[in-house]
Amino acid sequence: MVATTSQTVVVAGGSLAGHRVVAELARHGFAGDVVWVRGPEGTAPYSRPALSKELIQGKVTRDDIRLPGLDTHGLRLRVVDHAVCARLDPDDDRVLVTPTHEAPAEPSDGEWIPFDALFVCTGTRARLPEAFAGLPNVHCLRTLADAERIKERLPGRPRTVVVGAGLVGSEIAASLRSCGLPVELVVQGRLPMDTVFGEDLGRFCLDRHHANGVTTRLLTTVTGLSATEPDGPVVLTFDDGGQTCADLVVLGLGAVTACEWLHGSGLDVSDGLGCDEALRTARPNVFAAGDIANWRHPVFGRRMRVEHWSNASAQARHAVESWWAGLEGREPAPFAEVPYFWSDQYGLKYQMVGHARGHDEVSVERIGADGYPFVTYFREGRVVAAAGVNAPRAVMRMKARIQSEATTIQGAYAG
Ligand SMILES: Cc1cc2nc3c(=O)[nH]c(=O)nc-3n(C[C@H](O)[C@H](O)[C@H](O)COP(=O)(O)OP(=O)(O)OC[C@H]3O[C@@H](n4cnc5c(N)ncnc54)[C@H](O)[C@@H]3O)c2cc1C
Incomplete structure (x- = not known):
């Protein structure tokens, strides 16, 4: 029996991995304090995959996509919303938690929270090149707020250009087309999703877009976005010298890890948060789970980060189990789950x-x-x-x- 009453666990990140870590702590009967710092979004955890599918198509509402409520089994849980982990002390086991800009105005210098274990689940955010930021009709899709901003525009049947044809870009194009919008998809490579699927499924994916009325620009990179009026059409310029005009531009340019707060902590943040096969970082009581975790997969014999739903869920459970094994004096098992993802299009x-x-x-x-x-x-x-x-x-x-x-x-x- 592990005595945990006097321990404090900090969970950083309020999405799937963070949610699962808290659930798993409750399932283990953790008897100490849990401080769950949920980040800037200020919403209860929800299913991100639905954003580019059912939510944007108007088939579900924000309430429908909430993650199930937590059965906390009497966990001593403090939820901190509109706040971020801003720093991990390199010498002491404590994190600095500060309010975010979106927070209801209540200035504070932040609070250092000491911990016995820290679970880092701060995931990723949409990649937005500085040169493309700040234009009113240009959007990324990572958060519920992003999806709702895009959705607000749909009744006007905007001419839409989706830039990027990975998983999220391809899904957005399919969903917006299913809503009856004219959609052009800009593909940097030869085929949509080919870096994931390769030639044959990439070709199939391209044919599906065409069969459903999406026009595509292949082997094309966007070099500039501009608008002459504050809320007017956006002009996209391409590396082949071409141009097009859109009322709505959605960028699907991939994601960057939310690691900046760990700089200077002594941990490896060269590509996500580096950890061992059991999801432990170089600090034995700091663990990573979800999109941010970079671990060596024992089956494939290489380091990887996996930005998929089922991976985040399984890693969260595993990270807690690794910590618990340590408390019980056992050697934790490697995380060897085979990656899996799905995508819904047309x-x-x-x-x-x-x-x-x-x-x-x-x-x-x-x-x-x-x-x-x-x-x-x-x-x-x-x-x-x-x-x-x-x-x-x-x-x-x-x-x-x-x-x-x-x-x-x-x-x-x-x-
Ligand atoms: C539009 C879209 C569609 C998707 N579709 C699919 C799909 O079909 N299939 C599939 O397998 N996967 C899909 N995914 C991927 C899946 O949603 C992610 O793998 C999953 O959300 C990862 O969960 P996470 O908790 O690791 O990270 P995230 O979901 O990125 O959550 C990280 C959380 O941490 C918070 N945070 C950030 N910085 C801090 C900080 N410093 N302090 C505290 N909190 C912080 C963030 O606000 C966020 O709430 C999709 C993703 C998107 C965006």
Whole structure:
């Protein structure tokens, strides 16, 4: 039995990973104090994936996408909203918590909170190049507030340009098209989502956009955005010298990690927050989970960060378990969950398991009544990933296969 009554845990980040860490502390029967610093958004935790899908399409409301309420089992929980962790003391176990600009005006110098354990779940924010910031009709999509700002514009049927065709950009284009908007999609590479899916599914994704009436500009980079009137159309200029005009521009340029507050803490923040296989950072009582965590995956034998929902949820549980194992004097297990994500576009469900980066071979089958492509990715003869469209069972079978190979390999490590 671990005695935790006099301990304090700080959880930084008020989205999925933070929410799951708090839930997991309650499930373990943690009897101390939990200070949950939820960040600048000031909203109860919600499901981010719904933003680019059901919410923007008007199929659900902000209330529908709230994460389930926490059963805190009498946890001594202090929730701090409109506040951020602003600094981690390099020498002492304490974090500085300060109000954010969005906070209801109540100036304060901040509060140093000492901790016995810190869980860093501050995730990522949308990448917004400085040159593109501040224009009224140019939006990113990361938060509920972003989604609601975009949604407000839709009744006017704006001519829309989506810049970037990764997971979020492709979904936004599909959702806005489903709302009947004229949409142009600017793709920096040869195909949408090809850095994730590769050639075959990337081509399928492109064909879906075209079949649904999206126009695309391939191999094109936006070099400038400008507006002549304060709320007027936006002019986009491209690296090939071309131009286009839009009433609404949505940027899907990827994400950057919210690590700035950890600079000077002595921790590795070169790409997210570096941690070991059990999600422990170089400070044994500081853990990372979710989009921010950069750990060495024991199955794929490489460091990675995974910006997907199920990873954030599973890592949060694992990080708490790692801490708990330490309290009980046990060696924590490595986090070896096989990455998984899904994406919904035009009524189709894309799903992918594994880690395809560095694959050297693919096999493509046509499966199901519709003959959609199902791709298996290999590295050095071993299956490392699989992806399909409307093929949940086939994808999950591959997940089980990759996971079982994982277990075998881990067993070999342990032996
Ligand atoms: C539009 C969109 C669609 C998506 N769709 C899918 C999908 O279909 N499938 C899928 O698998 N994944 C999807 N994802 C990814 C998924 O939502 C993320 O992987 C998940 O939200 C990660 O959770 P997290 O808690 O690690 O980080 P985040 O969700 O980034 O949350 C971090 C939290 O920390 C707060 N914070 C930041 N800095 C500080 C600080 N200094 N102090 C305190 N708090 C701070 C932030 O405000 C935020 O609330 C999507 C993401 C987006 C944006």
